[in-house]
Amino acid sequence: MSKRQESKYKINRRLGVNLWGRAKSPVNKREYGPGQHGQRRKQKPSDFSVQLMAKQKLKGYYGNISEKQFRKYYEEAVRRKGDTSENLIELLERRLDAVIYRLKFAITPFAARQLISHGHVLVNGRKVNIPSFLVRDGDEIELREKSKHLAVVLDAAQSPERDAPEYVEVDHRQMKGKFIRAPRHADVPYPVQMEPNLVVEFYSR
Template sequence: MSKRLESKYKINRRLGVNLWGRAKSPVNRREYGPGQHGQRRKGKPSDFSVQLMAKQKLKGYYGNITEKQFRRYYQEAVRRKGDTSENLINLLERRLDAVIYRMKFAITPFAARQFISHGHILVNGRKLNIPSYIVKDGDVIEVREKSKQLAIVLDATQSAERDVPEYMEVDHRQMKGTFLRGPQLSDVPYPVQMEPNLVVEFYSR
C-alpha cells in the first residue's frame, strides 16, 4: 500500500531505533546509520541534539509528518490547558491516520495515510479522505463495505505485531471501531521510548 518502504526504513536507520517495532526493520540487523559514515563513532550529543532527535523520532513515528504540521500541533498543545507534552501526544493520537493504524486497519502509518486518501474510510458514516482529520471522543470509524475484503486490510487485522490500545474499541469482523478517549503518554503503546517533554523544550528554546 505504501510506496515509501525504503525511505521509512531509512528513518529507522538514521534514528538508530526500530521506530514501529517491525520485524522487517533493517535496524534489527544493522544498528548504525545509513551511508558511508554510518558506523563512525559519535561523541556525546549536545542538549540541542538530544531534543532534535526526540522531535525527529516523534515526527517520524506518525508517518514523517511535515515540520509545518508538527509545529502547529505543538502550538495547539501549548494553547490547551494542562501539560503541553501530554496534550501533544493526545493530538497526534487523534489524527485519523494514527487511529486507523492503531485499530489495525493498516500495517503502517504510511499505509494508513494512503488508505484514507483513497477513500476507504468512513467516520460516523461519512466518507473522509483527510489523514490529518482530528478524531473526537465517541467517533465511529469503519472501513467502507467494498473495501473490507482487501488483502491489505485483512493482513493488517490479523497481524500479531501489535495490539489495539485500551482507548479505542474495535470489531475486526465488522471492520469498525470507536475512539473512546484521548490517551495519555503512558497509554500509548510506542515500541520505543518517546520523550515529548524534550520536544516541548526544543520548540520553547
C-alpha cells in the same frame, strides 16, 4: 499529506531505532546509521541534538509529518490547558491515520494514510479522506463495504506484531471501531521510548 521521498525504513536507520517495532526493520540487523559514515564512533550528543532526536522520532513515528504541520500541533498543545507534552501526544493520537493504525486496519502509519486518502474510510458514516482529520471521543470509524476485504486490511488485522490499545474499541469481523477517549502518554503503545517533554523544550528554546 506529507510527501515522502525516501524509504520509511531509512528513518529507522538514521535514528538508530526500530521506530514501529517491525520485524522487517533493517535496524534489527544493522544498528548503525546509513551511508559511509554510519559506523563511525559517536560523540556525546549535545542537549540540542538530544531534543532534535526526540522531535524526529515522534514526527517520524506518525508517518513523517511535515515540519510545518508538526509545529502547528505543538502550538495548539501550548494553547490548550494542561501539560503541553501530554496535549501534544493527544493531538497526534487523534489524527485519523493514527486511529486507523491503532485499530489495526493498516500495517503502518504510511499504509493508514494511503487507505484514508484513497477514500476507504468512514467517520460516523461519512467518508473522510484527510489523514490529519482529528477524531473526537465517541467517533465511530469503519471501512467502506468494498474495502473491508482488501488483502492489505486483512493482513493488518491479523498481524501479531501489536494489539489495539484500550482507548479504542475494534471489531475486526465488521471492520468497525470507536475512539473511546484521548490517551495519556503512558497509554500509548510506542515500541520505543518517546520523550515529548524534550520536543516541547526543543520548540520553546
